[in-house]
Amino acid sequence: MFAFISLLIFICMAVLMVRLFAGPTLYDRVLALNTFGSCTVLLIGAVGFLFGRPDFLDIALLYALINFVGTIAVLKFFRYRRLGDAPEDAEAIMAPPPEEQKQ
Amino acid sequence: MELILTSLLFLALVTTAVAIALVRRLFAVVMLAGVFSLLSAMLFVLMDAVDVAFTEAAVGAGISSVLMLGTIALTARSEKRPTHYSLVPLSIVILTGLVLIYGTLDMPNFGDPMSPVQTHVGPDYIQRTPTDIDVPNIVTAVLASYRGFDTLGEVTVVFTAGLGVVLLISGLGRRIRRSRREDKAPSKGAKN
Numbered sequence: 001m002f003a004f005i006s007l008l009i010f011i012c013m014a015v016l017m018v019r020l021f022a023g024p025t026l027y028d029r030v031l032a033l034n035t036f037g038s039c040t041v042l043l044i045g046a047v048g049f050l051f052g053r054p055d056f057l058d059i060a061l062l063y064a065l066i067n068f069v070g071t072i073a074v075l076k077f078f079r080y081r082r083l084g085d086a087p088e089d090a091e092a093i094m095a096p097p098p099e100e101q102k103q
Numbered sequence: 104m105e106l107i108l109t110s111l112l113f114l115a116l117v118t119t120a121v122a123i124a125l126v127r128r129l130f131a132v133v134m135l136a137g138v139f140s141l142l143s144a145m146l147f148v149l150m151d152a153v154d155v156a157f158t159e160a161a162v163g164a165g166i167s168s169v170l171m172l173g174t175i176a177l178t179a180r181s182e183k184r185p186t187h188y189s190l191v192p193l194s195i196v197i198l199t200g201l202v203l204i205y206g207t208l209d210m211p212n213f214g215d216p217m218s219p220v221q222t223h224v225g226p227d228y229i230q231r232t233p234t235d236i237d238v239p240n241i242v243t244a245v246l247a248s249y250r251g252f253d254t255l256g257e258v259t260v261v262f263t264a265g266l267g268v269v270l271l272i273s274g275l276g277r278r279i280r281r282s283r284r285e286d287k288a289p290s291k292g293a294k295n
Binding site for chain 2: 003006010013014017020021023026029030032033036037040043044047050051056059062063066067069070073074077078
């Protein structure tokens with residue numbers, strides 16, 4: 001049962017790698033990497049139960065946290081073009097561009 | 104089952120490495136590098152090296168992709184096509200790989216109970232830890248108690264490095280320069 005689940009998760013990861021390789025836009029790739037991290041969490045959990053060591057579940061939870069923080073960091077970087085303090089014109093960037101306001 | 108899973112993960116690892124070499128858009132390369140380290144982290148988990156796997160996932164997929172994205176923002180977004188293909192680097196890499204594989208031939212098998220690592224001081228620690236320190240995890244007992252001073256030094260090094268990185272990317276120098284410029288600006292206006 002857990003072996004079958006592991007193989008299914010692995011197939012998901014293979015499909016995600018195709019999207020990561022071919023993905024036309026930036027957001028396809030960010031989303032693919034985030035989902036790949038989630039698949040890693042699931043695979044670690046499934047493998048832990050498969051080999052009779054469910055203590056791996058704690059590590060899987062930590063992976064989920066790192067995955068979340070990493071995705072936030074990447075997206076924040078693409079929003080502000082920097083990682084440290086927020087820029088002075090943060091409010092100007094956060095405001096929607098004029099075209100969107102008209103709609 | 105473990106063999107099948109390990110082989111599949113290694114296959115995915117090789118595919119990712121080839122993709123990293125082929126793709127020209129650097130953003131995709133950064134994302135693929137993140138996948139590469141997640142896959143290696145899974146291999147580490149399969150080999151029961153959970154702490155190494157955790158470090159690999161945190162540093163490889165987390166910090167280093169963000170640092171590489173920062174580099175992309177400062178330089179270029181796509182890799183230039185090479186003007187010529189030289190066979191010398193490829194042959195050097197293949198030769199080094201073959202030498203490394205040759206070096207592993209006389210190493211003990213993975214998980215061999217009779218290897219020198221398992222028979223030297225390991226049993227001593229396993230016997231003494233429950234009475235000496237009373238910590239269920241022996242790796243934790245070795246890191247935090249038997250090698251406590253060593254770990255303290257390591258933590259100091261990591262803390263210093265983190266402090267340096269925070270000072271570098273928080274833009275402290277930029278803020279200081281800006282405040283100096285603002286101090287100078289009114290005096291110039293007064294002269295004119």
